[in-house]
């Protein structure tokens with residue numbers, strides 16, 4: 001069993017329990033359902049820097065990254081830094097996140113928010129909308145093509161952008177469909193946790209131009225972004241590099257200023 005299998009097994013139990021406690025019609029009562037969402041794909045298309053900064057307290061690969069920060073301070077810092085969007089991990093068991101983090105970030109900033117979650121059920125997409133997300137992540141490694149189609153169409157019908165994440169060519173080929181906005185290549189090998197930017201480089205040619213290309217994980221330098229841009233990447237998802245510091249927003253600002261030079 002790899003880490004994704006373990007996370008998904010736990011997630012199925014979690015979603016079943018949540019469904020028995022709060023129904024979809026109850027989630028749909030949220031005032032957030034009426035909010036006009038902001039497209040991350042459009043922000044990335046219009047940006048020269050393309051940074052999506054993540055709120056990540058801990059992870060299976062690194063254990064504790066930073067547990068002492070206030071999510072609203074992090075969100076405000078990222079917004080001040082000029083990021084295109086913020087990714088908020090909402091998984092509790094493996095990443096120390098929650099839906100409270102998402103709604104608190106929503107209350108603090110007016111930039112696109114990605115619900116970073118292991119989505120296996122449309123319930124979690126309604127939840128994402130109800131808690132103020134603008135974008136959802138779908139992970140090809142844990143979903144069939146049919147599931148990707150159903151879940152991405154549900155997200156689109158709720159006005160959300162969809163970022164589809166792949167790790168290899170097989171996942172990419174099975175996933176391409178018009179209901180996706182962005183294709184993310186994850187540089188982290190989930191068996192070994194090693195990160196290698198070559199994954200983004202080698203898959204880039206096979207991503208049709210209709211999708212905004214996002215490179216995810218293991219990005220910690222300006223040089224890495226300069227290496228990836230010629231491959232057509234317009235979005236760069238960065239978590240640990242910012243979150244390991246005392247002030248992720250300040251760090252992101254310095255990073256973005258340097259990138260603009």
Ligand SMILES: O=C(O)c1ccccc1NCC(=O)[C@H](O)[C@H](O)COP(=O)(O)O
Nearest residue numbers: 059060061216217218219237238239240
């Ligand atoms: O980060 C992990 O250890 C991890 C393990 C298993 C599944 C997903 C995982 N991370 C989720 C992410 O995609 C990253 O948080 C995101 O791309 C940012 O990565 P990084 O900049 O390396 O923190």
